Amino acid sequence: MMVLTVQVDGRRPKIRVRHLEVFYRRERILGSVSVDIYPGITVILGPSGSGKTTFLRALNRMHDAVVGMFVYGKVFLDNRDIYAPGTNVPEIRRRVGLVFQKPNPFPLSIYDNVAYGPRRHGTPRRHLDEIVRWSLEQAGLWEEVKNRLRAPAHRLSGGQQQRLCIARALAVRPEVLLMDEPTSALDPLAAARVEGLIARLARDLTVVVVTHDIEQARRLDGRALLFQGGRLLASGPTRRLLSSHRDHHATSRHDPARAT
Amino acid sequence: MTRAVVHAAALGLVTVTALAILAIPVALLAYLLVKALPALSWSLLISYPSDGLRGGGILPAIYGTACLVGLTALLSLPPGLATAIYLVEFSPEGPLARLIRAALFTLSGIPSVVFGLFGLGVFVLLLGFGSSLLAASLTLTLLVLPLIIACAEAALASVPSEWREASLALGCTRVQTIRHLVLPQAAPGLVTGTVLALGRAAGETAPILFTGAAFYLTDLPRTVNDQVMALSYHLYVLSTTVAGASEPRKAAVALCLLLLVLALSSVGVVLRRRYLGERR
Numbered sequence: 001m002m003v004l005t006v007q008v009d010g011r012r013p014k015i016r017v018r019h020l021e022v023f024y025r026r027e028r029i030l031g032s033v034s035v036d037i038y039p040g041i042t043v044i045l046g047p048s049g050s051g052k053t054t055f056l057r058a059l060n061r062m063h064d065a066v067v068g069m070f071v072y073g074k075v076f077l078d079n080r081d082i083y084a085p086g087t088n089v090p091e092i093r094r095r096v097g098l099v100f101q102k103p104n105p106f107p108l109s110i111y112d113n114v115a116y117g118p119r120r121h122g123t124p125r126r127h128l129d130e131i132v133r134w135s136l137e138q139a140g141l142w143e144e145v146k147n148r149l150r151a152p153a154h155r156l157s158g159g160q161q162q163r164l165c166i167a168r169a170l171a172v173r174p175e176v177l178l179m180d181e182p183t184s185a186l187d188p189l190a191a192a193r194v195e196g197l198i199a200r201l202a203r204d205l206t207v208v209v210v211t212h213d214i215e216q217a218r219r220l221d222g223r224a225l226l227f228q229g230g231r232l233l234a235s236g237p238t239r240r241l242l243s244s245h246r247d248h249h250a251t252s253r254h255d256p257a258r259a260t
Numbered sequence: 261m262t263r264a265v266v267h268a269a270a271l272g273l274v275t276v277t278a279l280a281i282l283a284i285p286v287a288l289l290a291y292l293l294v295k296a297l298p299a300l301s302w303s304l305l306i307s308y309p310s311d312g313l314r315g316g317g318i319l320p321a322i323y324g325t326a327c328l329v330g331l332t333a334l335l336s337l338p339p340g341l342a343t344a345i346y347l348v349e350f351s352p353e354g355p356l357a358r359l360i361r362a363a364l365f366t367l368s369g370i371p372s373v374v375f376g377l378f379g380l381g382v383f384v385l386l387l388g389f390g391s392s393l394l395a396a397s398l399t400l401t402l403l404v405l406p407l408i409i410a411c412a413e414a415a416l417a418s419v420p421s422e423w424r425e426a427s428l429a430l431g432c433t434r435v436q437t438i439r440h441l442v443l444p445q446a447a448p449g450l451v452t453g454t455v456l457a458l459g460r461a462a463g464e465t466a467p468i469l470f471t472g473a474a475f476y477l478t479d480l481p482r483t484v485n486d487q488v489m490a491l492s493y494h495l496y497v498l499s500t501t502v503a504g505a506s507e508p509r510k511a512a513v514a515l516c517l518l519l520l521v522l523a524l525s526s527v528g529v530v531l532r533r534r535y536l537g538e539r540r
Contacts (some may be wrong), residue, residue: 165426
């Protein structure tokens with residue numbers, strides 16, 4: 001079973017979203033969305049308040065924790081609806097990781113941040129060192145921190161913290177990695193590093209990245225979903241989508257501080 | 261010109277007030293120390309009272325207060341923490357949470373003597389615990405619960421929600437998140453709040469008056485069903501009932517009580533420091 005799920009099949013969708021709607025109290029904040037998400041990279045574009053983040057967080061049931069949020073519709077992860085009754089939600093979140101906009105390492109050591117997930121999932125202590133090293137290597141952080149794994153994570157720079165958060169997410173071996181504007185809180189250099197890392201991770205995982213930055217979307221390539229006003233406006237290969245929706249770019253807020 | 265005067269006056273007033281606050285505990289301590297000096301000795305701390313409470317030591321009262329504080333901590337911490345966890349982690353805005361908050365608000369406004377009478381009626385008589393360490397500690401528990409819950413709630417709420425979200429996003433359950441992330445992070449606040457509440461419990465007289473405090477014991481309590489002497493009640497007795505109790509002796513008992521509460525607070529401060537120190 002494990003071997004099958006690790007294989008990346010570029011033609012079969014990893015996630016199929018059907019008639020997804022999200023309400024906050026009485027207000028519909030995400031329209032009916034039906035779309036397939038394939039292994040590799042998917043960027044989610046759209047202006048502020050267009051429903052990008054709401055859509056992303058619906059993919060691993062993060063809305064569950066918020067009072068007043070209601071999700072309708074189906075989200076199939078490998079043919080299993082994650083909103084079906086009786087679903088093991090923590091297990092879904094283990095398989096579908098999430099990296100936040102603002103780096104949010106735990107107030108623990110670098111090592112303990114990465115080991116946090118595996119420890120909760122009952123990984124034997126003797127495997128932890130190996131998992132921590134592997135995760136930090138995957139996140140391109142190992143060389144920088146290998147001699148100070150016991151140092152507090154808060155001493156790291158913003159970009160390092162974000163890569164640590166990615167390592168932390170990778171440590172539980174997710175199949176899908178959701179990222180909510182992962183570079184928007186970083187300086188241009190750190191952002192470029194994280195962007196390169198995302199492209200690398202997308203070779204083995206299904207990566208879904210929300211971004212404000214059209215140029216970043218172009219560089220990441222892959223497929224794109226374009227949101228506007230709480231609806232999915234278009235989806236398809238990123239380059240084609242960007243060239244056919246020029247007008248939309250003008251409406252997208254372009255924050256100079258975020259430009260790379 | 262006038263503005264500068266007003267400014268100087270305001271600054272002066274604020275400074276003087278702040279210094280006055282600082283002076284209160286110092287003055288209190290100094291006053292008691294000077295007054296108690298003639299009565300202070302090691303034997304006061306480690307021997308039994310004699311001569312109708314006018315002489316001898318106050319060991320049973322010190323020991324009794326320690327027992328009351330310890331048992332109250334044991335009784336109040338689990339339900340207090342559980343309630344705070346429910347309020348913060350599970351249902352911050354639910355109707356039940358609102359009801360609980362209203363109840364706590366009411367509870368915290370009730371005079372301590374009312375708790376004493378309630379304890380007498382329910383724990384001593386109705387439940388048949390008799391006048392005992394257990395009944396007195398239960399009564400004190402009711403008194404400090406709102407305080408413990410309020411402090412624990414604040415401590416839990418001070419843990420940023422981004423960390424909780426990150427933990428949940430790693431596939432951890434809510435209970436794992438609380439156990440392994442929220443509680444360790446909230447620990448310093450929890451310790452401080454508990455110590456504060458226990459300090460309050462140590463000083464109270466009215467709740468234990470009818471529920472377990474003894475006038476005079478020749479032996480230390482052995483079980484929770486025994487009555488106990490307590491510093492606060494002993495001071496009350498010396499001041500109101502015992503004719504001819506010397507002033508230094510009263511001051512010495514008061515000083516003991518004050519130092520006990522201070523010691524409790526310092527333990528809290530040290531624990532808090534150590535916890536915070538580990539994180540840096």
